[in-house]
Amino acid sequence: MENSGRRTFLGLCLGGLAAAAAAAAAWPVYRYLSPRSTATTAARVDIPEKDVPEGEAKFFELGGASAVLVRKPGGGLIALSAVCTHMGCIVQWEKDKLDFLCPCHGGHYTAEGAVISGPPPKPLAKLPFTVANGVITVG
Ligand code: FES
Structure with a gap:
């Protein structure tokens, strides 16, 4: 029972780390590919x-x-x-x-x-x- 709980906890931790790593890797790609959404630059x-x-x-x-x-x-x-x-x-x-x-x-x-x-x-x-x-x- 205790081992099962540890495995579940470890699985959740590893899953969270994997999700965070994937998000950290994808963010720069998203920023590079997406157009700027705010009109903060000059019109000329x-x-x-x-x-x-x-x-x-x-x-x-x-x-x-x-x-x-x-x-x-x-x-x-x-x-x-x-x-x-x-x-x-x-x-x-x-x-x-x-x-x-x-x-x-x-x-x-x-x-x-x-x-x-x-x-x-x-x-x-x-x-x-x-x-x-x-x-x-x-x-
Ligand atoms: S070809 Fe699909 S966004 Fe440019």
């Missing part, structure tokens, strides 16, 4: 042109959501929401392919935000921007 952002070289993407926060600037080879600039239109994960720039990958369900977008493949139902939203005196203003 200035980014120096030199921070977005050809073939690169610059991620930033705009109005509480993740956004990205891309400079295509040849110099063309594109400003997009970085929030996947499927379930809201943050897309990643694939420099070698010059496209975006959503890590949650494998959605692919072109550098212009058009859907290539996967579950996203719509393109990434385009954001307005201007360029003046070496500064890109998005929003």
Whole structure:
């Protein structure tokens, strides 16, 4: 009887530890993949042109959501929401392919935000921007 009680207690302790370890491991992944939910960032952002070289993407926060600037080879600039239109994960720039990958369900977008493949139902939203005196203003 006493052994059974100890086993139950030990089982509960180990189960609790396992649950706490799983939660601690999953939290950073959740925070990375989920869009910011509060509008604590500026609705307009200035980014120096030199921070977005050809073939690169610059991620930033705009109005509480993740956004990205891309400079295509040849110099063309594109400003997009970085929030996947499927379930809201943050897309990643694939420099070698010059496209975006959503890590949650494998959605692919072109550098212009058009859907290539996967579950996203719509393109990434385009954001307005201007360029003046070496500064890109998005929003
Ligand atoms: S959330 Fe991006 S593909 Fe599902």
